[in-house]
Amino acid sequence: MTAVERSCGSTHPTSLTSLKALGSIAGLSGISFGDAALPTQNDGVVHVEMDVKAHNAFTSKSSSYKVRGWSNVARALCSVSPESGLWGNSADEGAKVEGWIENAADVLAFVAYSADEKQAKDERFVKQVSEFSSRVESHLSSSKQTSLVGDAPTAADVIVSILLASAAQKVGFTSAPQQTSTLINTVLSHPTVQSVVGDSVSLPKAGETKPAAAPAESDAALADNAIVQKLVELGINHRTYSHILCVSAEELVENVAIPEKDTHTKNLLFKDKKHGMFLVTLKTTSDVNTKELGKMLGLEGKVNLRLADEKILIEKLGCKKGCVGPLAILNNTDKDVTLVLDENLLKVDNIHSHPLTNDASVIMTPDNLKAYMDKIGVEPTWLEFQEKSAASGKAPANRPPQEKKEKSAKQPQAPKEKNKDKKTSKKGETLLALQWKKSENFPMWYSDVIVLSEMISYYDISGCYILRPWSYKIWELIQEWFNPKIYELGVENAYFPLFVSKDRLEKEKDHVEGFSPEVAWVTKSGDGTLAKPIAIRPTSETIMYPSFSDWIKSHRDLPLKLNQWSNVVRWEFKDPTPFLRTREFLWQEGHTAHVSHADADVMVMQALGLYKGVYQDLLAVPVIPGYKTEKEKFAGGHQTTTVEAYIPGSGRAIQGATSHNLGQNFGKMFDITYQDEKAQSQIAWQTSWGLTTRTIGVMVMVHGDDTGLVLPPRIAPLQAVIVPIVSKKVPIEVLSPYCEKILADLTGAGIRAKYDSDKNYNPGWKYNHWEQKGVPIRIEVGPRDMEKQAARLAIRYNNDKIDVAVDGIGSIIKDKLEEIQNAMFAKAKETRDQHLVQVTEWKDFVPNLELNNLVLTPWCGGEHQDWEEWVKDKSREESLNSRGQEGEDERTATSVAAKTLCIPFDQPELPEGTKCIASGLPAKCWVLWGRSY
Secondary structure, three states, X not given: OOEOOOOOOOOOOHHHHHHHHHHHHOOEEXXXXXXXXOOEEEOOEEEOEEEEEEEEOOOOEEEEEEEEOHHHHHHHHHHHOHHHOOOOOOHHHHHHHHHXXXXXXXHHHHHHHHOOHHHHOOHHHHHXXXXXXXXXXXXXXXXXXXXXXXXXXXXXXXXXXXXXXXXXXXXXXXXXXXXXXXXXXXXXXXXXXXXXXXXXXXXXXXXXOOOOOOOOOOOHHHOOOHHHHHHHHHOOOOEEEEOOOOXXXXXXXXXXXXXXXXXXXXXXXXXXXXXXXXXXXXXXXXXXXXXXXXXXXXXXXXXXXXXXOHHHHHHHHOOOXXXXXXXXXXXXXXXXXXXXXXXXXXXXXXXXXXXXXXXXXXXXOHHHHHHHXXXXXXXXXXXOOOEOOHHHOOOOXXXXXXXXXXXXXXXXXXXXXXXXXXXXXXXXXXXOXXXXXXXXXXXXXXXXXXXXXXXXXXXXXXXXXXXXXXXXXXXXXXXXXXXXXXXXXXXXXXXXXXXXXXXXXXXXXXXXXXXXXXXXXXXXXXXXXXXXXXXXXXXOHHHHHXXXXXXXXXXXXXXXXXXXXXXXXXXXXXXXXXXXXXXXXXEEEEEEEEOOHHHHHHHHHHHHHHHHHHHHHHOOOOOEEEEOOOOOXXXXXXXXXXXXXEEOOOOEEEEEEEEEEEEOHHHHHHOOEEEOOOOOEEEOEEEXXXXXXXXXXXXXXXXXXXXXXXXXXHHOOOOEEEEEOOOOOOOHHHHHHHHHHHHHHHHHOOOOEEEXXXXXXXXXXXXXXXXXXXXXXXXXXXXXXXXXXXXXXXEOOOOOEEEEEOOOHHHHHHHHHXXXXXXXXXXXXXXXXXXXXXXXXXXXXXXXXXXXXXEEEEEOOOOOHHHHHHHHHHHHHHHHHHHOOOOOOOOOOOOOOOEEEEEEOXXXXXXXXXXXXXXXXXXXXXXEEEOEX
16 A cells, blocks of 8 residues: 555645545544555455544544544544434444445545546546446435435535545546535535535536525425425415535534524423423523523422433424424424423524424524414423523634634643543554443444444445354354254255245245235346246245155155255344344255154254254353244244343343244145055145354354453354564564464364464554454463463453463363353353243232343243233333333334243243233243343
């Protein structure tokens, strides 16, 4: 790579323009890119790697990272300023932001910044820029949004726009589709971007749009806006105008100029469990204190006003974060939000507020605002808020940015060390660290871990993910363990097509009803429409069993035992979670046919035993095997067995894998019959059993910590990594032969090992990198170790350090890996068992759920689906009441309701006369309940 300038001060390298602009928009200062490198191309892939330093004046947080890849640099900048919202408002939006940045970098970065003039005119690059521009246009048109991800601007808009404009300029591509042009101009005309980019990047086109100040006449483009239409309907005098996207009141003040006697508004939705919700609208120069607000509103008793999240904003006001204004109270049809208005608004000439979108504003006089509220039947509460002043130590919101910075610099700052995130501080010098702690925000921690450990990359189709080599190797290791085991059982591997006809899929009614909401259909081929739609397999029973019917004629053809490693598609509409709940996933599915129910049952239990082995012997995750109830069994099957795991971080159970006795149901449907020894026609008994890449997610959730992955040795892609520690007297050339000898001993002992001889990174960076990837043992080798013929072992799962002799180190490490494997399983089982309780009375049921426990209760039998549904509904109701919540989204993938997990094989003693915890009927067994993924 060609080195470029070391900082982005008054002169910055063009290759860093988009990243510098992004950091500036995020409100960061002191941004520098040390050890930066121009994008280079290797086998068609664009690479960028650099040190990143930035300071967030709002939080007084300074960060320093060493990162690879455009999306990781962008993510690093956004992580320093999470309040900017530039990485999206959810994990799914963050995934899409990352996808756009990576795609833009792959297609555009090289031609934009590294290609010379001759290369840039290559027809291939011109075509790439044109096609990418068309793709952006298609996305904006189909999504009917002005931003690439969601309704608010994100890092994707900034990076994509600047890269696309730069690349287009380089290849001489002088035009772009309308919506793409609008997006680029919106970004390039942003004052903060202008300060970085200047006139060096532009895209000539017709109909260029500029951010507008308050116009004399309304913007016709807003005629279809619901708020504007209501104002027209009510006859309220107003004006409207469009402007650049602004995600905060501070951005509005800085970027959208208005007359001195007018005001923009600051809008905050507060919630309190006891007192309800309050939409507070103030002048941008007014201050609000939640403790004082409670007193001003006359709220009695305990007051705990907190900002509502975006979900509540959408539900109650019909708008997303950054788009709130007082006019949105129109959408509060439940009348459960109190509108609180700042009396200082009455002193201005005009009030400017958003009409449910943050790229436009409505202008109204205070009297017209009051008339609007009166006509829609809203009686606001008027309160006098104090305006900020210089004496308060806070800069007025409409003070110029430079003045703010100077003021801030003069203010004494309290020490921040005690509040520093320890993990960020520890890693800040070397690597992009996890931004979330496992105990504080489990979902975001999980997302961070799997991305930063290079397990997955996000894709631009929601619910679909890229399995990177680190995670795919784990899946391969599972296959390497599993295949010999099933071969011993007489199972052979095969492969069947991905597609299934509608007639076949719908042949077994109960089966298809169980999967119909998740089936993805192919309806077109090129420009033509298929005569009959074709389904993409959600499972393979209906694909395989017609062939079973053809192949099985005699009892001599049985048993038939087949397995296939494949992908399936289930178009789930609940929140996708990588590895756990995805629209496409990898799995193994076994399908067998037998002469008797007993033989089929043996196969079911053998398969389930293998699944228990995968979890406990490979992944070090304890599981509980058992039968599913009638309500939870496989659609169309006779009986389902399962292994259930427990995730301590979320307090939820998760179905690990299932093995089904299908009975003769599918045999009847697909005519899978055979002639027995007496020449009588019989229907075959069948099984199916499957294990998915969900296994990987479960392992990550159970063992991971605030540093990253913690991998059980038997499943780790690398079981040991050797890190050299060089000095001036003992350079890498001297130390390498010693390290390579250690590596040879390890590989000779059958250990998956690597010697990290990369000269571009120091030992500290390597320590953190391999810790984050979860390698079980790190072997540190320095000059003194070489002198003593020794090495230091750093154990990932418990952070122990052990000095060992290198003589026989392969055997030492092999024994240590087994010790680690057993210790990790014992620790996980102990934690699981601490959350496994027996309850015999309903009054103790929900309280134990709230303690994140799995609950074992007496039960009247798996056939009582009505009482099973009663427990689900009743536990949801009581859980929500205990939390002070009114309800939950019916589509949620993580409900607070309990569900049956299994009827465990290992049944505690059930005293005679024990009653079912729900129905009061005589109990027949113990059943395990829990909240589940």
